[in-house]
Amino acid sequence: MTRTQLKQSSEPSQPLSTSTYNITEKPLGTPQNVRIILVGAGASGINMLRALRLHLTPGSWTATAYEKNPRVGGTWYENRYPGCHCDIPAHNYQFAWRPNPGWSEFFAPAPEIEEYLEKAWSEEESQTEAAVLRTECQVVGAIWEEQNALWNVTVHDLKTGEIFTDRAQFLLDATGILNNWHWPDIPGRTDFKGEMVHSANWPNDFSSAGKTVAVIGNGSSGIQIVPAILPEVKSLVHFIRSPTWVAPPSLQTMAMGKAGKIMSEVELTAEGNFTPAQIEKFKSDPVLYRTFVKGVEDEVNGRFPIMLKDSPLQRFVFEKMSEYMTHELGGDERLCGALIPKFPVGCRRLTPGTGYLKALTAPKTRLITEGIARIIPEGVELVSGEKVTLDTIVCATGFDVSFRPRFPLVGREGNLQDIWAKQLPRAYMSCAVSGFPNYFMFLGPNAPIGHGSVFTITEHIAKYIVRVIKKIQTEGITAVAPSPEAVAEFAEHIDTFMPRTAWQGSCRSWFKGGSKDGPVTALHPGSRIHFFHMLETFRGEDWLYTYKKGVKANRFVYLGNGFSSKELDGSDTTWYLDEPDKLYL
Known part of the structure; x- marks a missing residue:
């Protein structure tokens, strides 16, 4: 066998550049200091502050979270209507890093979730001085x-x-999607002389006892309110x-699914x-x-095949x-x-409505599918001209799901409010926007908002x-x-x-921005696990950098x-010997 020899050039190598480039006298991995502004202190905001504390170098960052409410909790601080529960099993509707074995119900009531978030924030706040909540x-x-x-962020x-x-290198928006509630677009709304409440802004002192009450809407909130007040x-x-x-x-x-075995071992009342x-x-x-939590989580994760159109399971x-x-x-x-749709299961958000369907058969319940022409002082006038006299109107009519920011957000290409008013909201893996650095x-x-907890x-x-923040901190980048x-x-x-x-x-759904046949803007194109897998790696080639x-x-x-x-921070300099097969991504 003949060995091929490579011919080596006799020409001396030339420097790529002369002059102005200088070595920076800092070791590889030295983070630049960054300031971070976080908008919202619901579940996403609380968890983000913890992630910053755990994964950024101490002393290299500070953050302020601005929350419009008097307390943390976001959606779960604001939603307190009768019957308000989460429709995800309680033991999965929690942070993986803060298990709560004390949930009282399989589907947790809103006050317990709010208390859970309050405690999670209190514990997190005590462990860092770098983050401030206002x-x-x-x-x-x-x-x-x-x-x-x-x-440059303006705060009221x-x-x-x-x-x-306030000013910061990073702006993290944790305001959520089902948080910006709105009144229904019905003529004459302000003419009504009785009480009108919204499910997402329920008065603490409100009572429906002894009244003729209308509930407008059969989304998740309406489905829970109807049997609760009946x-x-x-x-x-x-x-x-x-x-x-x-x-x-x-x-x-x-009980009939993958979680059947562990469910059979758990003691639950009929309620x-x-x-x-x-x-x-x-x-x-x-x-x-742990077995119970993982069993129920596995069951929830396995529901995506139901959403595949025309499949045998569908x-x-x-x-x-x-x-x-x-x-x-x-x-x-x-x-x-x-009530029973002709469209596929899952076209609208699927809601477990304990007691809802039975409530519609009650003698004192009237179901009206006819359109509302206008709201009048004494109640509601239907398209047919019939007038329905009411004491109270409950609007379970949902939220602004346009994804447009709550405030003017001006990046390199203008105000995102205006951009997404004219065209479909488009984001990179649901969490970043072209032309809006950092x-x-x-x-x-297109986040997996309908896929589980x-x-x-x-x-x-x-x-x-x-x-991404760590990359910017340690690689001489200012914006991405x-x-x-x-x-x-x-x-x-x-x-x-x-x-x-x-x-x-073909169904009217907030998954499609409230339209019947429009494109799906609210859901991830795949399963929950597919989304997690997608976010495991950072595709640097998809980003534009400013140095x-x-x-x-x-x-x-x-x-x-x-x-x-x-090798300079006092940590183990031979870490690679401990896990020789670990792949660092």
């Missing part, structure tokens, strides 16, 4: 300052009335615009409450508790849910025709954002934003994938003086 402070505007690579102190400006009202009028799938109680479906003995078992037996669930709803409605032809959001366009979803997004091409191609994938799903079916000024343009300036911070 309540009753509402962000009202933000402008990107290209020259200094800073966000709701307590004092003061308007002030026992105390004089009569109930329920206005719905379209049918919706109402799921059987999850306790029944889970879905954990017995005191079971709560004590969870607290004293961490193995049992057809099976369609038939079984039709049978269930028919049974619960007592076979009433009018009610079944009004801006990240939680549960933005948002708590663990926010954990994955927070870790993704932290990786996804490229227009990457966002456009991600959108192309979404639009091509969605017709495979029930979400694209530090004042030195010659050289992307490797961050390599520094030849030393690594890993």
Whole structure:
């Protein structure tokens, strides 16, 4: 066998450049100091602050979270209507890093979730001085300052009335999607002489006892409110615009699914409450508790195949849910025709509505599917001209789901409010926007908001954002934003994938911005696990970078003086011997 020899050039190598480039006298990995502004202190905000504390170098960052409410909790501080529960099992609607074996019900009531978030924040706040929470402070505007690579953020102190400006390298938007409630667009709304309340702004002193009450809307909130207030009202009028799938109680479906074995070992009352003995078992037996949590989580994660249009499983669930709803409605032809959809299961958000369908068969309940022409002083006038006299109108009519920011957000290409008013909201992997450097959001366009617990979803997004911040801190970068091409191609994938799903079916849904047949803007094109997997790696090739000024343009300036911070910070310099097969991404 002949060995081929490579001919070596006799020409001396030439330096790539002469002169102005200088070595920075800092070791590789030295972070630049950054300031971070976080908007909102609900579940996403609380978790983001914890991720910053755990993963950024102490002393290299500070953050201020601005929360418009008097307390943390976001949606769960604001929603307190009768019957308000989460529709995700309580033991999965929690942070993975803060298990709570003490949930009282399989589906946690709103006050318990709010208390859980309060405690989580209190514990987190005590562990860091780098993060500050300012309540009753509402962000009202933000402008990107290209020259200094800073966000100028305008804040309204709701307590004092003061308007002030804060500045930071990063703006993290944790305001959420189901948080900005709105009144229904019905003529004459302000003419009504009785009480009018919104499900997301429920007065603490409100009572429906002995009154004729209308509930407008059959989304998740309306489905929970109707059976909750029925026992105390004089009569109930329920206005719905379209049918919706109402799921059987999850306790029944889970008992027949992958979580069946562990569910059979758990003590629950007929109402879905954990017995005191079971709560004590969870607290004293961490193995049992962990098995239960993972079993139910596995069940929730496995529901995506139901959402695939025209699949055998979709057809099976369609038939079984039709049978269930028919049974619960007592076979009433009018009610079944009004409530049971013809569109695919999952086209609208699927809600377990314990007691809802039975409530519609009650003698003092009237279901109205006819359109509302206007609201009048004494109640509601229908399209037919009939006038319905009411004492109270409850608007369970949802939220602004346009994804447009709550405040003017001005980046390199203008105000995102205006941009997304004219075109579909498009984001990179749901959390970043082309032309808006160092801006990240939680549960933005095409996030997996309908795929299961948002708590663990926010954990994955927070870790993704932290990786980007660390990259900027340690690689001589001042700003980063996804490229227009990457966002456009991600959108192309979404639009091509969605017709495979029930979400694209012909139904009016907030998944499609409230439209009937529009594109799906609110959901991820895949399963929950697919989303988590997608966020495991940072695709640097999809991003545009701005590097530090004042030195010659050289992307490797961050390599520094030849030393690594890993050999100078007192940590183990032989870590690679401990896990020789670990792949660092």
